Amino acid sequence: MLFNSYIFIFIFLPITFVIHYLIGKHEKHGHTLSHSWLILASLFFYGYWNFSYLSIIISSIIINFLITHYLISKPHAKIKKPLFLLGLSFNLGLLGYFKYKNFFMENMNLLLNSDFHFTHVLLPLGISFFTLQQIAYLVDVYEGLVKKTPFHKYALFVCFFPQLIAGPIVHYKEVMPQFDDDKNHRFNIKNINLGIFVFILGLAKKVLLADTFAIWANAGFNHTDTFHFFQAWGTSLSYTMQLYFDFSGYSDMAIGLGLLFNIKLPKNFDSPFLARNIIDFWTKWHITLSQFITTYIFTPLLKAMPKFTFTNSMISIFITMCIAGLWHGAAWTFVLYGALHGVIIIINHIMKKRKIKLPKFWAIFITFQFINIVFTIFRAEKLETAFNIFKGMFGLTYFKIPKGLISEELILKSGAIIGPHMNNDQNLNLIFIIVSLYIVFKLKNSMQLMQEFKPQTKTALFMSFIFVLCLFGLNRVSDFIYFNF
């Protein structure tokens, strides 16, 4: 099920919400019952998309719980490490099989010039996320940081539906205490207001902005010819905006939904395009992933190095970023994505060491250029497409200045991008890009707006307006209607 759907907003959410609070009122077992209800609802949410995925997540939860439960109960020293390694291999194996089997097999076929036939595996939703959450838990359990946890709390931590499919990646320390807290089981109107507010912000980002940019980005990336200047920039920026609004919008929705249940989920984005260098960028983009990677991959890697030299640190950074890239998807473009970020982070560290600093505007501008370029690589299914776009962006193909903003010629020349029913599309794309650049560089982000939220009448009006637009936006015209003025 998706957050941005009628069935979620009008059926799943109200029912889950109401029953959660009704059940939670039970004298003795309110906590356990409402947690169990949320677990059931979350599993239903997960299985709605594809029933067969359920067995994967359920077995993952159960096996991880059994292993960690046993580890917490202070087992014999000899068994501790093997058990931990078993748990780790299970999680990585599960992830490896479902996410990377095809990638692995394809590359093996390429390398060995073989032709093994293999059935293509379908990727279960959210497996990258719930696997990481459980690995963090497992490691902490092994290092003795975790007390005994009842099954229903653990299961809820893993499958709580707001953060199940696309994060934020939650560290158990952040949510377990919240599950316990008595007052969280009581209806809290402040959280509800805030939750709806943030949810709507996220919904708008996804439905009104991301999905619109997706149309241009997809058209551009499917284009097989050379790009000229405006097409190239239009495509590249559209994708960067799409990715940002989609992902941060989804995180906003997750946080808003969490609040409806009095659970505060961690923030995942913090105006990433205002970053002054790439190091800074990763403290503002997919924050929960950065934290996980720093704590559980980078740190042990660095500590395992013989000496704390600058070079060793840079090597660790590079390896970690390649792994981070690969986590995003099973293709070499993703590894390249990570590697490129790794290289620039290294350059940034070198600059820091030499105390080289750029003036604010240039720092932000150059960082943004780099981010935009690497996202284009991230999206391109073939490197060739990415390079065609770069050629267009940096003037190695022809440059055409439009005659004024409304240019028939420009529209006609971009024929491949404009579908039969999208007149003046290039202009609309430009407007959307300009507006979005203003939003990401000048306006407060959703987390800041959340801090300043006040339940006033004008806020309610604003929220209703964009909410209703989103409701209309969830439905796309099916008919081939050609509108013409």
Place this chain on the structure above:
Amino acid sequence: MTTEEIFNQVSLILKNTFDNNEIDLNHETSANDIDEWDSLSHIELISNIESHFKVRFALGELQDLKNIGEMVELIKTKI
């Protein structure tokens, strides 16, 4: 060891790790206050603290150690 003693030793290690004797430190000082204290040097700092005090921090504890006061408290529980 008292909190003060631990604090003094930690301050020394910090100044050594960041190669800067001029840093002003108190219990509230955090990574935000010191330029040289980023995620890289943080790990080096932790490593140095571990070898000096002969303690071990779990990976999961590292995120919490973003200011000196907390560090000192945690070290105290491990000695």
Place this chain on the structure above:
Amino acid sequence: MNFIRLFFIFSTILTLLFTGLVISVDPYMKLGINVFGFKTKAVAQSRENKYYLYESSKKQYDAIIMGSSAAHRYPTSTVKNTINLETFNYAVQHSTPIDYLVILKHVLSKHRPKVIFLQIDFDALNQFYDVDNRLFNSPLKNFLASHETRTKPLFDHDYFTLAAIRDSLRVFYVNYFGKARHIYLEDGNYRKELPLKGKVKTRISSSKKYQISNERIEVLKEIQKICDKKQIELIAFSAPLSFEHLKIIKNTLSLKEKHQKFITHLDSVFRNFTNFQSLNKMKDYNSSEYFRDSTHPSLKMSEIILQQLLTSLKDKNNNESI
């Protein structure tokens, strides 16, 4: 509680307002409503536009091209230059056999043509592919038999979209401030477009279920009967589909069977039927040069198809005269 209540009230009011706006404007002419009395809705509503084009033209059209949006690009010039007949392209979007019958009646009410090219889509015989409501709102409705008229629907699925809101506002704008641009040119020809390049985009019909409608086959039989009576050469053909699209049909078992039945039925109903929905025939035309998308042939492809039909027609006539 107050805030939430306000939110719900505002949301409900806004939803009703937007819905009301779209319904009262009826930008795509699907509901037959025109509360504000707009002169033009500037929609590519071919049933309106082509009706008036045909009705008001001084020419006597001896050849008519009929079909769906896939037949929009068949150029009348090709027919005129090959067999020297004034031709009108009366293809309308989302058409089904009833549209063709009604259009035939309209055409006959003015002038009897000598030739009719009738393109049939795979979906046209599908029971689950609805008859387009706009037929019942257009001037063509006057040619419907009394039992065929339909009560106007109250709402349309496509109206609960942002596009519908935007287009409703555009209707206001154009009628008060702007000028409408026409996409149907003289003789019903389609406006000029720039050719596409690259792979063909595959558009599979939204109606996943497929059931051949016997009712619609009867309508096609009636069309053939009328043409026989009026001595009109009816040249029927299946709409060309892209190679990839045909492959999908061929590889989907249920569709493959239905498709074979589709062709068989058309073959038996029409005296002169050509099937273009074959992998063999379409394999040389597998690019955007020939298809705007998998169900819409480009101008170039349309010319090729017409030429093939005209060549067979000329051959046939030559043979007969011998």
